[in-house]
Amino acid sequence: MKTKLTGLALATMMAMAPSAQAGEVEVLHWWTSGGEATSVAFLKKQLAESGVDWVDFAVAGGGGESAMTVLKSRAISGNSPTAAQIKGPSIQEWGELGFLSSIDDVAQANNWDEILPGVVSDVMKYQGEYVAAPVNVHRVNWLWANPEVFRKAGATIPTTWDDFMVQAQKVKDAGYIALAHGGQAWQDATVFEAVVLGVGGADYYNKAFVQADMDALNSATTKKVFETFGQLRQFVDINSPGRDWNLATSMVIKGEAGMQIMGDWAKGEFKVAGMNPGTDYVCVAAPGTSGAYTFNVDSFAFFNQSDAESTKAQKVMAKEILSTDFQRVFNLNKGSIPARLGMARTEFDTCAHDSMDAFVSSSASGSLVPSFAHGMAVSEAISGAIYDSATQFFNSDDSAEQGVAQLVAAVAAAK
Amino acid sequence: MFDYLEKQLPKLIMAPTAIAMLVCMYGFIGWTAVLSFTKSRMLPQWDFVGWQQYERLFANPRWHVALDNLLVFTLLFIIIALLLGLMLAILLDRNIRNDGALRTIYLYPMAVSFIVTGTAWKWILNPGLGIEKMVRDLGFTDFEFRWLVDPDMAIYTIVIAAVWQSSGFVMAMFLAGLRGVDDSLIKAAQIDGASTFRTYWHVILPVMRPVFFGAVVILSHIAIKSFDLVQSLTGGGPGYSSDLPATFMYTHAFSRAQMGLGAASAMVMLAGVMAIIVPYLYSELRGKKS
Numbered sequence: 001m002k003t004k005l006t007g008l009a010l011a012t013m014m015a016m017a018p019s020a021q022a023g024e025v026e027v028l029h030w031w032t033s034g035g036e037a038t039s040v041a042f043l044k045k046q047l048a049e050s051g052v053d054w055v056d057f058a059v060a061g062g063g064g065e066s067a068m069t070v071l072k073s074r075a076i077s078g079n080s081p082t083a084a085q086i087k088g089p090s091i092q093e094w095g096e097l098g099f100l101s102s103i104d105d106v107a108q109a110n111n112w113d114e115i116l117p118g119v120v121s122d123v124m125k126y127q128g129e130y131v132a133a134p135v136n137v138h139r140v141n142w143l144w145a146n147p148e149v150f151r152k153a154g155a156t157i158p159t160t161w162d163d164f165m166v167q168a169q170k171v172k173d174a175g176y177i178a179l180a181h182g183g184q185a186w187q188d189a190t191v192f193e194a195v196v197l198g199v200g201g202a203d204y205y206n207k208a209f210v211q212a213d214m215d216a217l218n219s220a221t222t223k224k225v226f227e228t229f230g231q232l233r234q235f236v237d238i239n240s241p242g243r244d245w246n247l248a249t250s251m252v253i254k255g256e257a258g259m260q261i262m263g264d265w266a267k268g269e270f271k272v273a274g275m276n277p278g279t280d281y282v283c284v285a286a287p288g289t290s291g292a293y294t295f296n297v298d299s300f301a302f303f304n305q306s307d308a309e310s311t312k313a314q315k316v317m318a319k320e321i322l323s324t325d326f327q328r329v330f331n332l333n334k335g336s337i338p339a340r341l342g343m344a345r346t347e348f349d350t351c352a353h354d355s356m357d358a359f360v361s362s363s364a365s366g367s368l369v370p371s372f373a374h375g376m377a378v379s380e381a382i383s384g385a386i387y388d389s390a391t392q393f394f395n396s397d398d399s400a401e402q403g404v405a406q407l408v409a410a411v412a413a414a415k
Numbered sequence: 416m417f418d419y420l421e422k423q424l425p426k427l428i429m430a431p432t433a434i435a436m437l438v439c440m441y442g443f444i445g446w447t448a449v450l451s452f453t454k455s456r457m458l459p460q461w462d463f464v465g466w467q468q469y470e471r472l473f474a475n476p477r478w479h480v481a482l483d484n485l486l487v488f489t490l491l492f493i494i495i496a497l498l499l500g501l502m503l504a505i506l507l508d509r510n511i512r513n514d515g516a517l518r519t520i521y522l523y524p525m526a527v528s529f530i531v532t533g534t535a536w537k538w539i540l541n542p543g544l545g546i547e548k549m550v551r552d553l554g555f556t557d558f559e560f561r562w563l564v565d566p567d568m569a570i571y572t573i574v575i576a577a578v579w580q581s582s583g584f585v586m587a588m589f590l591a592g593l594r595g596v597d598d599s600l601i602k603a604a605q606i607d608g609a610s611t612f613r614t615y616w617h618v619i620l621p622v623m624r625p626v627f628f629g630a631v632v633i634l635s636h637i638a639i640k641s642f643d644l645v646q647s648l649t650g651g652g653p654g655y656s657s658d659l660p661a662t663f664m665y666t667h668a669f670s671r672a673q674m675g676l677g678a679a680s681a682m683v684m685l686a687g688v689m690a691i692i693v694p695y696l697y698s699e700l701r702g703k704k705s
Contacts, residue, residue, distance in 0.1 A: 068669070090457075093456070097457070097458060183564075185654075188654075238542055239542055240564075241649075379672070380673075388477055391653075392476075395566050395653035396566055413471055413474055
């Protein structure tokens, strides 16, 4: 009797084995809203087809601060999820702490080195091996404009910062808000970043804001950057402090404001409002940055797993993330462009086409730079110091000299 | 056996809470103190660097803004809330009609969380939505009230909202104190021909000294802990002009991967709270002995 029962148990276990073998992935992410949630659901479905179960480890709450806290405590207690939404230099920090697992075999088998641009794959590697997979590329240096407002004000859409001041003044004189802006630290930093790139160029940007070179930071160019940045204060309305970015976008949509400087996620707002790119709204590179590109790449980093099954499931997931299907669906929903090169582009809109072209050309010319306002360029400590300096300067009457001095001191202290 | 158990029962029942307190409060305070002397960035690391994090902390201009703001906020908040609460309590104590209903109205803000208070005041004080727009719509087109978006004044909007929230509570404390004052004292003062003002100033208020002290202690720890109100009302802005030490600590420890620096700022905050609580405890304990 006893042996019979054991046999039965064994048989049941074997019957269950196939599904257990396929394994499951537990993924920490904060793509919980609208189009983002749809994109994640698609990945989930794709993995299910490969026999991998997806367990959500979604922690609601904006930029993922609360999610990161949960992730840290779980990693320390030796209970890491399979993958987590981590990007930029943070991947290196996690790598240094020894939590990330290499997925280099998947990457080699699928030619990631060839389908990904070098700047992107560098971010995904720790000590030469892939530990993360990119899902998309956002362009941050966009200027969104309402052509109707420009027509009424008799202004043209600016292509340099000097021209910006002239055209913005016209828009302002015509009774509109020239620059729709939300006065939150990260938005101040987003505009500041566009000014840095437009005024200083890609070489300066790389030296000063990626390598955090003190000589480059403490230079005449930085002073010029702060002068230009300071001039923008007059084109922002009095109610901007604390405003969310999407409310600023809707000011452009409603024709209350002329333009906004924001990453390509703003496109979603225009889309929801039923506006078409080119006719109802215009997307151009931020002034002075038409040949350049500040990128913000979202990615999943993979954590060490204790059992072989999870590791296997992890690799299936890594492979699926870079599949053309997922890259296409995810980025159509999110407004960004695929991280892998050479994909069919018919379904994407004209703004996305511009973004793809600029991505390839700037990559060739060396003016493809990581966004410091979105945690791609420097450690969190240094980007925090830049945030503080930019937002403090923009919300005060400080002179450009004071701005430079403060930035230099803050970055030095954060190093 | 039963007797023994009965004797030990209180200790047994208290033990879990005592242990929880020891570990979760004092244990973690100690841990934070240790962390503040390490190089910890994203996760705790045990490279001890002495007072370096404290040096970095006090070299940070944002920390000084936060400390100055805390001073302004704490002083104004405590003084205004005390005066307003006392005034309301005295007025309510004058046997006016419907004092029960009025009391409820003044106490009601206490039932609302600081997040709600902050959000509501954010709208009220926003120049494009709130008071400024309302007064301008009434015809006074030059009217300006822009403290919320003015870096020099933003901290005062936090005082306004915090006072609105807490003065009802202070009123309730004082009211309880006033009702507890011995009637014969007041009668005696009246027979001696003291005016109402003098009765309050020389007889009633001195009797209420412990209530004052209690109110100050409660208000000052609300002030030092203030986090949610700042977060929802100004988000620390414009810029970081309305940052308080609590928001500074949160930003650095949790969203900027500077755990050591955050721990150091938390320890400085703790020192601030101790500076208030220790004298209070001292006076309380000494009072009981004599």
